[in-house]
Amino acid sequence: MKKLESWLDIQENSDFSIYNLPFGIFSTKEKTARVGVAIGDQIIDLSAVAALKHFKKLDIPMECLLNDSLNDFIELGKKKTNGVRKIVQELLLKGSRKLRNKEGVFVKQKSAKMHLPVVVKDYTDFYSSIEHATNVGIMFRGKDNALMPNWKHIPVGYHGRASSIIPSGQNIVRPKGQSKAKDATKPSFGPSKRLDMELEMGFIVGKSTKLGNTIPAEKANAHIFGMVLFNDWSARDIQAWEYVPLGPFLGKSFASSMSAWVVTLEALEYFRVNGPKQSPAVLPYLKTKGKQNIDIKLEVGLTPPKGNENIICKSNYKFMYWNQAQQLAHHTVNGCNVNVGDLMASGTISGKSESAYGSMLELAWMGTKPIRLDDGTTRVFFNDGDTVTLRGHCEKDGIRVGFGEVKTKILPAKK
Numbered sequence: 218m219k220k221l222e223s224w225l226d227i228q229e230n231s232d233f234s235i236y237n238l239p240f241g242i243f244s245t246k247e248k249t250a251r252v253g254v255a256i257g258d259q260i261i262d263l264s265a266v267a268a269l270k271h272f273k274k275l276d277i278p279m280e281c282l283l284n285d286s287l288n289d290f291i292e293l294g295k296k297k298t299n300g301v302r303k304i305v306q307e308l309l310l311k312g313s314r315k316l317r318n319k320e321g322v323f324v325k326q327k328s329a330k331m332h333l334p335v336v337v338k339d340y341t342d343f344y345s346s347i348e349h350a351t352n353v354g355i356m357f358r359g360k361d362n363a364l365m366p367n368w369k370h371i372p373v374g375y376h377g378r379a380s381s382i383i384p385s386g387q388n389i390v391r392p393k394g395q396s397k398a399k400d401a402t403k404p405s406f407g408p409s410k411r412l413d414m415e416l417e418m419g420f421i422v423g424k425s426t427k428l429g430n431t432i433p434a435e436k437a438n439a440h441i442f443g444m445v446l447f448n449d450w451s452a453r454d455i456q457a458w459e460y461v462p463l464g465p466f467l468g469k470s471f472a473s474s475m476s477a478w479v480v481t482l483e484a485l486e487y488f489r490v491n492g493p494k495q496s497p498a499v500l501p502y503l504k505t506k507g508k509q510n511i512d513i514k515l516e517v518g519l520t521p522p523k524g525n526e527n528i529i530c531k532s533n534y535k536f537m538y539w540n541q542a543q544q545l546a547h548h549t550v551n552g553c554n555v556n557v558g559d560l561m562a563s564g565t566i567s568g569k570s571e572s573a574y575g576s577m578l579e580l581a582w583m584g585t586k587p588i589r590l591d592d593g594t595t596r597v598f599f600n601d602g603d604t605v606t607l608r609g610h611c612e613k614d615g616i617r618v619g620f621g622e623v624k625t626k627i628l629p630a631k632k
């Protein structure tokens with residue numbers, strides 16, 4: 218890739234390099250919620266750039282930029298949204314003076330509040346990491362039939378709850394619910410004792426379809442606007458008791474946390490890699506060609522109430538068995554329509570090594586291998602007051618494109 222240099226001061230290890238330029242929704246004391254682009258430790262107010270007539274040839278309606286979600290902007294289509302990204306990149310290149318000293322264009326990220334980037338009307342969660350599915354299978358069914366017979370034929374998924382998706386920085390409250398301990402004769406009610414994370418990535422649908430239509434796997438990437446970090450909070454004790462036979466319900470729906478910046482698929486193109494070999498061969502409608510996985514380095518930090526952050530997991534999105542194109546093709550193969558802003562999450566992203574497991578369930582192996590933190594305490598699931606931070610970035614040949622973080626503190630259950 219051609220090396221680009223900016224006139225703007227951007228830290229070398231910034232997730233928000235000139236190659237990235239992700240979209241998000243921000244507000245400040247002076248500015249109402251609106252569309253911004255992250256660059257270094259700043260945000261570019263796109264409405265201010267539009268007011269300087271830089272998007273004139275793209276004909277971007279100002280209402281799309283002065284909006285509290287990206288949905289209308291995404292709806293304009295990739296030709297326009299990528300056009301905006303391209304123009305912003307050109308304006309930031311060394312030699313361009315057009316945005317220098319222009320009032321109102323740049324906002325410091327630390328003085329802005331970030332909002333949920335999209336209005337998510339529908340949220341689907343897949344289960345596409347073979348390492349995660351195998352680990353959970355071993356725990357619940359034993360080594361011999363860890364993977365269900367359908368798993369290598371279908372990108373398994375379920376319909377999640379969109380109303381409780383929250384932005385990075387918003388605390389969660391420990392959920393209460395029904396559970397039944399293994400040796401108990403009847404269920405009990407109370408705060409979850411097994412509150413867990415799920416390290417996931419999500420993609421945002423960028424192009425709607427009509428009911429009855431399908432998205433072929435080879436055209437799926439054109440329907441994906443971009444990606445976010447996603448923490449699919451899970452109360453394992455509630456989940457274990459309720460999930461038979463229809464799957465996850467209240468053990469999942471109390472909250473899911475999403476990162477603030479949507480990194481476009483185009484910014485991730487350079488970091489594509491081949492996925493794991495799929496064997497047995499998948500059905501024709503799920504066949505994809507070329508590099509469908511993306512090398513996104515992921516980590517999870519756990520900060521105890523009075524301690525420092527401990528990195529408890531390092532994984533990678535490239536490990537996924539099923540790719541996004543297959544997920545979207547499968548999701549629509551029955552004619553189910555999708556809408557701009559829909560969120561499709563990957564499922565927990567675990568790797569082969571024990572330090573690459575994307576949930577506490579796996580990291581502490583169902584409570585049997587406590588994780589020791591540097592403040593001397595141990596965890597098998599999360600405590601009240603813990604802060605969990607997911608991070609992700611791509612890096613190749615000195616070029617970095619990242620997602621920032623999704624950070625959440627756990628508050629005690631309501632009395």
Ligand code: CA
Nearest residue numbers: 415449564565
């Ligand atoms: Ca999940």
